[in-house]
Amino acid sequence: MPSPPKTSDDAIIAAARKLVRRHGRDGFSLAHVAAAVGIKAPSLYGRFADRSALVAAVELSLWRELGQALSRAPRRTDPVAALSELARAYRAFAKANPREYALLFDARAEHSVKATEARTASMAPALPTFVALVGESAALAAARVLTPFLHGFVTMELAGAFRLGGGIDAAFEHGVATILEGLVQRRRAPRRAGQRRRKQRTR
Amino acid sequence: MPSPPKTSDDAIIAAARKLVRRHGRDGFSLAHVAAAVGIKAPSLYGRFADRSALVAAVELSLWRELGQALSRAPRRTDPVAALSELARAYRAFAKANPREYALLFDARAEHSVKATEARTASMAPALPTFVALVGESAALAAARVLTPFLHGFVTMELAGAFRLGGGIDAAFEHGVATILEGLVQRRRAPRRAGQRRRKQRTR
DNA sequence: GTCTATACTAAGATAGAC
DNA sequence: GTCTATCTTAGTATAGAC
Structure with a gap:
């Protein structure tokens, strides 16, 4: 048997x-x-099938976990405040799970359909808030400003790139606030600080 | 002999x-x-001494190269335009040297004094422009907004995180413009979009 | 589905001669 | 400074039995 x-x-x-x-x-x-x-x-x-298949399975579960962490962020009615909380939750997840986080953005990962879907799904909790901030048509573009900042900041932090001194928490808050302000500003008066005109696609 | x-x-x-x-x-x-x-x-x-010592030597030369690439960016009198050019040069370097770029930010790197110095030196060409944009006291804080965005954007791009569709160039320009606008805005009317007060240290 | 046994490959690092 | 020879360690993956 x-x-x-x-x-x-x-x-x-x-x-x-x-x-x-x-x-x-x-x-x-x-x-x-x-x-x-x-x-x-x-x-x-x-x-x-092999080692990479197992790692891919781990990756999927991690995307789910990140999505859950974001959806547990404190709710705020003001979109700016809400996105600030989401940003903090994102950073907290990365700092609490540094190696797992690195796995999620490893350039060697195979880009399976499932992985792409899971990645997108993990960010879904934040989308309505972006819509509330800048409107339906600009929400994705806005997410593509804040999200890279978040990823870059935590990655640099984990890699020890901010060695020049303290104030890292303050720098993070300052960065998030600056970006949100820029987004709001551009919504009101689009295309002001720009110096070069290019076609703007939301996606 | x-x-x-x-x-x-x-x-x-x-x-x-x-x-x-x-x-x-x-x-x-x-x-x-x-x-x-x-x-x-x-x-x-x-x-x-061993493999890691050799890799560390490669890392040093790469920081130098990145610094040179930045210093070759087109000069502009307007700080916003100048920083936009620097941002493009940064992204161009990363995209032209993806694996080398990944090495520079590998979390497993040993954080030697020399590496930290080289990292700082590579960013030096941009500092005066930040000063021109937001003033002496806020320059470093400003750099800590734009730089993480740049790093995050190119990393995500290289990792295939922007699979949802085209417009990546436009998204990059939009991100840079938004952040620069936020920085300028905050200089004029500090602390507007913020919702929470924290002590702000430039460094 | 799990086991033992093993093939296979590979890499980092050292010893000691020239 | 470079070589040959070798140690040592390790890991992925397969074959075939139970």
């Missing part, structure tokens, strides 16, 4: 995620994962 | 850099580097 399952796909993904958390995307072996769930490395191949 | 040198430290660094360009920070071995300069792998240990 066939061996009864000692573990489950989900348990394996969870174990791999824990290893990513501690050692980073490349810092663990399949043997480590297997040991964590009480099986041997070769048995993993019965459940995942 | 001792063997005459077949190569030089600089040639080795250049060869390593070329391999980084093609295969990424972890995509080549010391044997590859050695072969590229016509020696054998063990000989490298006579010149570099």
Whole structure:
């Protein structure tokens, strides 16, 4: 008779995620994962095609988790205040899960359809607030200003790029406030600080 | 008699850099580097303590190169226009050297004093322009808004995060313009869009 | 589905001779 | 400074039995 399952796909993904958390995307072996769930490395191949398939599964679960973290941010009626809270929640997630966060933006990741969908879905909680801030037509463009700032800021922070001194929290708040102000400003008087005219597409 | 040198430290660094360009920070071995300069792998240990020391040397030369790329950006008298050009030059460098760029911000890098200095020096060409835009006291804070955006944008672009559709160039221009407008705006009427008061340190 | 055994590949680093 | 030879360690993945 066939061996009864000692573990489950989900348990394996969870174990791999824990290893990513501690050692980073490349810092663990399949043997480590297997040991964590009480099986041997070769048995993993019965459940995942190869190492990268397992990592991809971890990535999916992380996007979900990021989306949840954002949706738990404090609600505010004022869009500026609401987006500030979302920004803080985003940064908090990245700082609490630095290696997981790095995995999400690893350039070596395979861009599967599922991964792209999960990435988009994770940002969905913020979209209505962008709409409230700058209107339907400019919401996506606005998200493409704030989101890169957030990603860049936390990445640089985690990489130790802000070594010149304290005030990192203040710098973050200042950055978010500046960008939100710029977005509001441009909504009122579009195309003022610009010096060069290009066609503007929302997406 | 001792063997005459077949190569030089600089040639080795250049060869390593070329391999980084093609295969990424972890995509080549010391044997590859050695072969590229016509020696054998063990000989490298006579010149570099280990692999990471060689990678660190590559990193230093890359910071220099980024600084040069920025200093070659078109000059403009208007600070907003000047910073827009610098932003374009920054993005162009990252897109032309994606793996080298990734190396510069790899979280696993050792944060040596030299690396920190080189990083700072690479940004130096932009500082006077920030001063012209927002004044001496706010220049560094301003740089800490635009720079993370730039880094975040190009990183996301390289990681394939903007899969939802075209207009990436336009999105970049829009982001830069929005941020510069926010900076100018805040200079005129500090603390308007903010909703929460925190102490603001320039550095 | 899981196991043992193993093939396969590869890389970093050191010893000691020239 | 460079070489050959070697140590050491490690990991992914497959074959075939239970």
